[in-house]
Amino acid sequence: MSAAACTSDDEHGGADRVAHLRAEAALFMRDHVLSVVSHDLRGPLNAIHSWGYVLERKVDANDPAAQRALAGIRSGVEQQVKLIEQSVDTTRAETKALQVALAPVALRPLLEKSAALARASVARARGVTIEIDSPLAEEQLEGDAERLLQTLWLMLAFAAEASPSGAAVRASSNIEGSMWRTDVRFSASARALGDPASPHVLEAFARRQALEPREGGRIAWGLALCKRVAEAHGGAFEHSDIADNAEVTLSVRVPVAGM
Template identity: 30%
Template structure:
């Protein structure tokens, strides 16, 4: 029988409020004294709403988890069909919890109207961290998340870690190849959300890979999706992504294709960085075309 962690509460028991207690909010008087009461208040109210909604969603999932735990413990040897059903329930719950986490961060970032805090950032280091953060999500879906490729060479996480060993200076110079002006509080989530979007789209047994390319005035990030099972879907996806990234309405009065919340956040964060989103194809064979989402980040922001 599969060993499970005990549920956080009895079946149907809501998640304790203390588990996700929001940070103390400043009073209206304090906000008024700051000289920026309305924007701060708006963001705080949105943040509180997000936290409460996420808490409510987690409470329902905890109840389902509790019942799954009880059912699994009810049998000395769980029948194979029941075990598969319980495994599916647990997998679905993990996916939903991950989506709730992404939703919390995404909506909060979209509501944040604070001006960017520009600094020099190593896109290679941030891409490596995004891959490390989302590797568990890829493994849970049975998706291969390939090592980062920088200008055609595979890069492992240790390569971007500062070191006092011989050759560290050369590595620092190499890291400068992928430096851009960015807002760290927004750029790191941008990469995570874009990566998790491609992971969720990949079928079981598929693969997702991340590539960096150094250009004179830009650093290009490209994420290659796993090829769709139906080759004809590649062309329609390329068109839908191109229209979405370019904010172009569909032709002939067609209904716009729905995109994930991760891509909505990505588009907003990319535009804020002065970067350009595009959809590309990888592969010449019509039955093996992979869709790639590319972002060209300018090395230096043009402040107006």
């Protein structure tokens, strides 16, 4: 096989790898949005259901119009709850209870591979550099290497697409006590996130949502994979507010010992 053919195969394989990573991020984002919808719809529906019972005790039992109205309220609530259970909750079942395959994972190679994929998928084309600052060398943890790679890649790729051209994304990684912690820091740019001419990891609506004020400390939808993978390992994921010109930190923590 010629050198040109080998290069073409490598590029094709790399493109397939990035496409798979983007698909995984999109899957977890979809399920996260469905989870938010399920949670946020149940509150108002429960309130309507409760007030229906209050009205039932107040309304004249001999008033047919009022009784039909109450029956309509109860029926509507039941239909909405059934829709949530059958459509929303069932659809997100694939990642609701994420299973991880635990095995020894070398951390330094994981960091380097994630950074290389992030550079190839979005950072290099946008003129953004990714820098790794870590003393890790031979350290390992018990984890799912593929899921952890997806998490690191998404953190780095998102930071790259949210940064203006010429900026640097900095990732620090270390073991603190019993936890492996990786922080990705960057300066966010609303213009960079919204630029349709530049390569992106997330869909346009997810990029717009990332810049919206967070309610109750919720994460940006597009970073849902990071949260689910961290929690499946017994760890946590969080990030500071993402706003134009803000200094943002994405942080993932995973226990070093197996669960």
